[in-house]
Amino acid sequence: MMHPLAQRILQKDVRALARAISYVENGHPDRLELLKDVHGYQNKSYIIGLTGPPGAGKSSLTSELVTLLRREKLTVGVVAVDPTSPFTGGAILGDRVRMSPHYTDPEVYIRSMGTRGSLGGLARATKEAVHLIAAYGKDVIIIETVGVGQSELDIMHVADTVALVLNPGAGDVVQAFKAGIMEIADLYVINKADLPGAEKMKAEIEHMLDLVKHDAPWRPPIVKTISTKQEGIEGLWDMLVAHRRYLEHSGEGERRKSLRAVQEMLGVLEQQWLAFIKAKQQAPEFLRTKAEIAQEQKDPYTAAEELFSTWIKS
Ligand SMILES: Nc1nc2c(ncn2[C@@H]2O[C@H](COP(=O)(O)OP(=O)(O)OP(=O)(O)O)[C@@H](O)[C@H]2O)c(=O)[nH]1
Numbered sequence: 621m622m623h624p625l626a627q628r629i630l631q632k633d634v635r636a637l638a639r640a641i642s643y644v645e646n647g648h649p650d651r652l653e654l655l656k657d658v659h660g661y662q663n664k665s666y667i668i669g670l671t672g673p674p675g676a677g678k679s680s681l682t683s684e685l686v687t688l689l690r691r692e693k694l695t696v697g698v699v700a701v702d703p704t705s706p707f708t709g710g711a712i713l714g715d716r717v718r719m720s721p722h723y724t725d726p727e728v729y730i731r732s733m734g735t736r737g738s739l740g741g742l743a744r745a746t747k748e749a750v751h752l753i754a755a756y757g758k759d760v761i762i763i764e765t766v767g768v769g770q771s772e773l774d775i776m777h778v779a780d781t782v783a784l785v786l787n788p789g790a791g792d793v794v795q796a797f798k799a800g801i802m803e804i805a806d807l808y809v810i811n812k813a814d815l816p817g818a819e820k821m822k823a824e825i826e827h828m829l830d831l832v833k834h835d836a837p838w839r840p841p842i843v844k845t846i847s848t849k850q851e852g853i854e855g856l857w858d859m860l861v862a863h864r865r866y867l868e869h870s871g872e873g874e875r876r877k878s879l880r881a882v883q884e885m886l887g888v889l890e891q892q893w894l895a896f897i898k899a900k901q902q903a904p905e906f907l908r909t910k911a912e913i914a915q916e917q918k919d920p921y922t923a924a925e926e927l928f929s930t931w932i933k934s
């Protein structure tokens with residue numbers, strides 16, 4: 621028997637989708653059941669990750685992309701991740717303005733994810749939300765996240781194509797390459813190309829790519845956009861489509877997909893281990909060990925090893 625929420629999601633009930641995403645955010649007991657049930661119904665969505673420094677124009681680009689996709693009669697999901705604010709405050713409010721033409725479009729589903737309520741991590745909740753939206757059957761899903769830390773890199777693993785959004789001006793390129801985003805960027809967007817320095821930045825990125833990706837099967841293209849003037853959006857979409865084709869033809873898409881599945885399994889396992897350890901903190905052997913450590917009869921390292929081997933055998 622399928623979970624009733626899962627069933628309703630597959631029947632394109634948007635309220636069920638919203639409720640299910642709350643479940644993954646809040647770590648509801650039915651969460652894994654739901655994810656199991658919708659697994660295997662997610663094959664057709666094309667998932668795009670848009671990342672980049674704060675204010676790079678990710679939301680403006682997303683909004684323009686959505687406009688283009690809707691013209692092509694494609695359905696869209698947007699997940700805006702805001703790791704900086706525990707209450708999904710300022711940035712999301714700005715997004716509401718930028719995304720406003722799409723809020724009334726029933727074929728566009730927009731969801732914000734914040735730190736608040738995301739039990740067990742924003743990255744995990746975001747990835748699971750994307751799975752649910754994919755099961756609902758959106759043609760394209762865009763994830764917007766500020767590229768600052770490891771957890772944002774982690775979120776990007778759920779995407780088929782990762783686009784790194786940068787702006788003309790010093791610092792950004794080197795910074796991005798340092799942060800490890802470069803390993804996962806399939807595409808570079810130089811947004812705000814109306815500002816001086818866009819060509820220079822393009823040359824800098826090309827140079828970096830010459831060094832690092834000279835023999836890679838996919839050379840990340842660099843697209844210039846001015847999202848506030850709707851310029852370059854078609855070019856961006858063309859490159860996204862090109863990358864999607866590459867994923868299909870090269871087998872890289874399948875490779876990434878199985879890698880992702882293993883990663884997700886590891887994530888769930890880790891979570892279960894943590895829950896297990898938490899639950900064990902009232903167990904007699906734990907309390908005994910705790911006392912032994914307090915009385916300095918045992919060092920914490922030996923104690924941890926002993927507990928681990930006891931538990932792994934049980
Ligand atoms: N000049 C210029 N300004 C732009 C362009 N695209 C976006 N902006 C402006 O840059 C600011 C930030 O744009 P957003 O789309 O909110 O950027 P973001 O990356 O989503 O920002 P955060 O979500 O806060 O990290 C806004 O004031 C936009 O109007 C552009 O192509 N040219």
Ligand SMILES: [Mg+2]
Pocket residue numbers: 678679680711715764
């Ligand atoms: Mg934004």
